[in-house]
Amino acid sequence: MKSDKVINKVDLIFRKSESDEISVIKRVLEKKPIDIINNIIDSGLRGRGGAGFPTGLKWKLAYEQNSTVKYVICNADEGEPGTFKDREILDVVPQKVLAGMAICAYCIGAKKGYIYLRGEYFFLANKLEEIIENFNQKLKTIGLDFEIQLYLGSGAYVCGEETALFESLEGKRGEPRNKPPFPTSVGFLNKPTVINNVETLVYAYIITDIGPNEFKKYGTKDSRGSKVFSISGDTPKPGIYELELGMTVEDFVKEFGDGDTKAVQIGGCSGKCVPRKDFATTIIGFEGIPTGGSMMLFNSSRSMYNVLHNFLEFFCEESCGQCTPCRVGYQQLLKGIEAVKKGERPASYLEELKKLALTMKVSSKCGLGQSAANPFISIVDNFKEEMIY
Amino acid sequence: MIKEVKLKINNIEVCVPEGSTILQAAKKLNIELPTLCYHNDLSVAGNCRVCIVEVKNSRLLQPACVFPVSEGIEVFTNSNLVRQARKHIIELLLSEHNADCTECYRNNNCELQRLAYEYGVSQHLFIDLIPLKNYEKDYSSPSIIKDDSRCIRCQRCVRTCEELQAVSALTVAYRGEHMKISTFFENPMFEIVCTNCGQCVLHCPTGALIERTYIDEVWEAINDPDKHVVVQTAPAVRVALGELFGYEPGERVTGKMVTALKLLGFDSVLDTNFSADLTIIEESNELLERLKKAIKEKQKAYLPMFTSCSPGWIKFAEHMYPELLPHLSTCKSPQQMFGALVKTYYAKKIGIDPKKIVSVSIMPCTAKKFEANRPEMKSSGYRDVDYVLTTRELALMIKQAGINFSKLSETNYDNIMGKSTGAGVIFGVTGGVAEAALRTAYEIITGKEIPFPKLNIIPVRGLEGVREVTIKIDGTLPEWDFLEGMELRVAIAHGLANAKRLIEKILSGQVNYHFVEIMACPGGCLGGGGQPIPVNTEIRKSRVKAIYEEDENMPLRKSHENPDVIALYNEFLHKPLGHKSHELLHVTYTPRKRY
Ligand SMILES: Cc1cc2nc3c(=O)[nH]c(=O)nc-3n(C[C@H](O)[C@H](O)[C@H](O)COP(=O)(O)O)c2cc1C
Ligand code: SF4
Numbered sequence: 013m014k015s016d017k018v019i020n021k022v023d024l025i026f027r028k029s030e031s032d033e034i035s036v037i038k039r040v041l042e043k044k045p046i047d048i049i050n051n052i053i054d055s056g057l058r059g060r061g062g063a064g065f066p067t068g069l070k071w072k073l074a075y076e077q078n079s080t081v082k083y084v085i086c087n088a089d090e091g092e093p094g095t096f097k098d099r100e101i102l103d104v105v106p107q108k109v110l111a112g113m114a115i116c117a118y119c120i121g122a123k124k125g126y127i128y129l130r131g132e133y134f135f136l137a138n139k140l141e142e143i144i145e146n147f148n149q150k151l152k153t154i155g156l157d158f159e160i161q162l163y164l165g166s167g168a169y170v171c172g173e174e175t176a177l178f179e180s181l182e183g184k185r186g187e188p189r190n191k192p193p194f195p196t197s198v199g200f201l202n203k204p205t206v207i208n209n210v211e212t213l214v215y216a217y218i219i220t221d222i223g224p225n226e227f228k229k230y231g232t233k234d235s236r237g238s239k240v241f242s243i244s245g246d247t248p249k250p251g252i253y254e255l256e257l258g259m260t261v262e263d264f265v266k267e268f269g270d271g272d273t274k275a276v277q278i279g280g281c282s283g284k285c286v287p288r289k290d291f292a293t294t295i296i297g298f299e300g301i302p303t304g305g306s307m308m309l310f311n312s313s314r315s316m317y318n319v320l321h322n323f324l325e326f327f328c329e330e331s332c333g334q335c336t337p338c339r340v341g342y343q344q345l346l347k348g349i350e351a352v353k354k355g356e357r358p359a360s361y362l363e364e365l366k367k368l369a370l371t372m373k374v375s376s377k378c379g380l381g382q383s384a385a386n387p388f389i390s391i392v393d394n395f396k397e398e399m400i401y
Numbered sequence: 402m403i404k405e406v407k408l409k410i411n412n413i414e415v416c417v418p419e420g421s422t423i424l425q426a427a428k429k430l431n432i433e434l435p436t437l438c439y440h441n442d443l444s445v446a447g448n449c450r451v452c453i454v455e456v457k458n459s460r461l462l463q464p465a466c467v468f469p470v471s472e473g474i475e476v477f478t479n480s481n482l483v484r485q486a487r488k489h490i491i492e493l494l495l496s497e498h499n500a501d502c503t504e505c506y507r508n509n510n511c512e513l514q515r516l517a518y519e520y521g522v523s524q525h526l527f528i529d530l531i532p533l534k535n536y537e538k539d540y541s542s543p544s545i546i547k548d549d550s551r552c553i554r555c556q557r558c559v560r561t562c563e564e565l566q567a568v569s570a571l572t573v574a575y576r577g578e579h580m581k582i583s584t585f586f587e588n589p590m591f592e593i594v595c596t597n598c599g600q601c602v603l604h605c606p607t608g609a610l611i612e613r614t615y616i617d618e619v620w621e622a623i624n625d626p627d628k629h630v631v632v633q634t635a636p637a638v639r640v641a642l643g644e645l646f647g648y649e650p651g652e653r654v655t656g657k658m659v660t661a662l663k664l665l666g667f668d669s670v671l672d673t674n675f676s677a678d679l680t681i682i683e684e685s686n687e688l689l690e691r692l693k694k695a696i697k698e699k700q701k702a703y704l705p706m707f708t709s710c711s712p713g714w715i716k717f718a719e720h721m722y723p724e725l726l727p728h729l730s731t732c733k734s735p736q737q738m739f740g741a742l743v744k745t746y747y748a749k750k751i752g753i754d755p756k757k758i759v760s761v762s763i764m765p766c767t768a769k770k771f772e773a774n775r776p777e778m779k780s781s782g783y784r785d786v787d788y789v790l791t792t793r794e795l796a797l798m799i800k801q802a803g804i805n806f807s808k809l810s811e812t813n814y815d816n817i818m819g820k821s822t823g824a825g826v827i828f829g830v831t832g833g834v835a836e837a838a839l840r841t842a843y844e845i846i847t848g849k850e851i852p853f854p855k856l857n858i859i860p861v862r863g864l865e866g867v868r869e870v871t872i873k874i875d876g877t878l879p880e881w882d883f884l885e886g887m888e889l890r891v892a893i894a895h896g897l898a899n900a901k902r903l904i905e906k907i908l909s910g911q912v913n914y915h916f917v918e919i920m921a922c923p924g925g926c927l928g929g930g931g932q933p934i935p936v937n938t939e940i941r942k943s944r945v946k947a948i949y950e951e952d953e954n955m956p957l958r959k960s961h962e963n964p965d966v967i968a969l970y971n972e973f974l975h976k977p978l979g980h981k982s983h984e985l986l987h988v989t990y991t992p993r994k995r996y
Binding site for chain 2 (some may be wrong): 168170185187190192327328329330331332333334335336337339340341342343344347348351357364367368371374375376377382
């Protein structure tokens, strides 16, 4: 545990690159795909979209698939409330995202890539189209047979789930699929597909450019490197920050709190809530609580019942509705805490609901239902009085 | 060669072919895992989650219906974690489900009810969500009632409508708590592309989709001393009705059914097989006319000619292929021909005012309810058919009357329009109309029996989705000499998705035929939307076997030999495609919108 670690601001993502993207890709084309992939594996980079799957391994799995048609997809759906870092990245350093996709395409043998852009980010679309057009042209001139296309999403949170995203991209209703099979073997249009978060692709590009060791300098054994955080809530300085992974919540709160922080919600509504008593012992990263980037700070003026209520309302609306535990489970959790608050059910009903949340965690089809237990149990357990009185 | 995979279920070893699911592996050990969204006829959805099982070293429980086995995995189907989750899931479904079972048409034959009973989950652990829902009940269709309060959102109906029928009238709308099964623009069932085939009803695990019932109306007619109530029974009913009285699928109960109908109080119990034979006479002549026009007279004739006895197919064609409507035989379906004759020929023969006749039909079909309701189906001045009951409704009536079905003796149909041939019986199976038509048409052309052993035209039979046969015509009579040596090309499709496949090929010019038989339902009428629930390939196969047995057991096997049909032509119609026939037995179709 690096409890002594103070907050460390990093500047990898947004800084101006030493080398321009196309020349990096040119260099890549001279190497063997597997060497590039091994570099990414060596860097320890894990997905920045939330689930944290090792990126190099994901690319390798797709690389090993015997198929003439493969896809690279950039997940820019960014629907998690409190997250707005992908928008910033696409706005400020879009070239790096495209370069990450191109490198991935070269590695796995894909000829076509898509950026699935959150519908609400339509204002970015025109500018992106132009940049993509330009980029596609440049790829042609350096002889990489790969083309990127922009797709504006339909606005549903669940469409950020990778397999629902494929369905949506295929023109169908955005409902998550069963896994296995996984996208690296059966993805978009049932072809091997690498789908990565915007930020993951940028780091993949950076690692390819500066080498895995530069990246590994940051972070911890389980959480290599840095990550972009979207910081919101009761903080004097909300915004986007690239920070080294592995800090404790205490360090984080020292830097971003308003002096009265009672809880931090790590990883958006589907993440966990850390109460003040656990600040010092909780690490932000894969060995502690991982996050897709969202950090919400709550001070003592906040009702945690309301916070949980809001989260549950969000899930009740945003569940795709196909699977029972998630569709009905969230409704029951929501109505359940209301009933306890109103005194229509005894406080012990919260225990029943916690069991239900665990059922949702193990039996839902996708991450949306599976993450029910995270906010529910961490908030109910740590702020029980607020739930009842 | 397919590799075998070894795994353990509840510590017991089992070997299954690679690619099998846990559900299939469990079945091999005689373990039936609970399922709701799963149906053998459909693609796997894995969305209800009741079949979840524990797989060692997996963070999540896995749906057995879709999870592929791999070498060495260890599966637990009854662990505490599984049982807890499964109970929760059933409780959750019940919390948004209208569980007034006594008011439900599917009471005692409901998959959710059975699970709730087996898992002892009726004590309402969770909050009742029904008051918060704005559930709607759609009564607009004469065939199908859609009751959202009974829906468990398993999407079996959606997959049925899309995968088996290529109609996609039912779709998922909204997300989350508002998610529901709906229609295009949420239009009422009567105003959408629904073909009324009732396959969704057949595949619904609960009472969310049921047929519109007319049992009370029929009782009322029977009990009205002023009414003369005539009933006809479709060929496929007799090979399935038994299932609703505990018989194995494929047991023929024709004689008992006739006895039961008489006990119920119908004034005359007649057979749709009779009008199936009649349909064959009219339809084969129509086909021969078209061939003559095309080949001998070198004029434009609409070929191939498509059959028209499946009302689900008719409505499908009206919506999806209006350009094909001139290709459809103009023959009414046997049900409607029968109805038209009951109120004319039959009425005259027994000397009853047609006004007093109530014409009831027992059908394996929900689309027949819609068909009977069509405005063009009253050319005699009266509605051809007043009430259509499904096989299921008939079983209910028999139960209401307290009739001990299995103890009944067997009786024959009544006279006048009660006689039939084996050719009429096979209308109930895919390929049957084609076979019956060939038996007759060939003989008209050549004066000889079609050259197949025992008249069984084996190549048209089977459950392959699309089939084709070529029949060489040899030794024509002088009138038909222009057909000498010709190869008559016949195609058969059942299930509208297969029909669509076939039609697309025809329209693109890849294939061409003279005669095409289409049945809306998988298996033909024996797999119809009004048949006993459940249905699956095995059950359909048993019913197929029964239909062909029934055919082989008939003394007469060719429609043109039916003595009642011969009498009908002599006394009333005079000749096939004649003036009277056109007036009473033929119709035209209505192009409809594609959505
Ligand atoms: C409900 C739900 C929503 C998600 N939304 C996003 C999203 O907006 N952006 C994203 O990158 N990943 C999202 N994910 C995660 C993706 O499924 C997937 O894991 C990710 O795109 C993989 O990329 P990575 O390995 O680079 O993180 C979501 C997952 C779930 C279950
Ligand atoms: S967990 Fe929720 S969002 Fe995911 S598939 Fe199930 S219902 Fe849809």
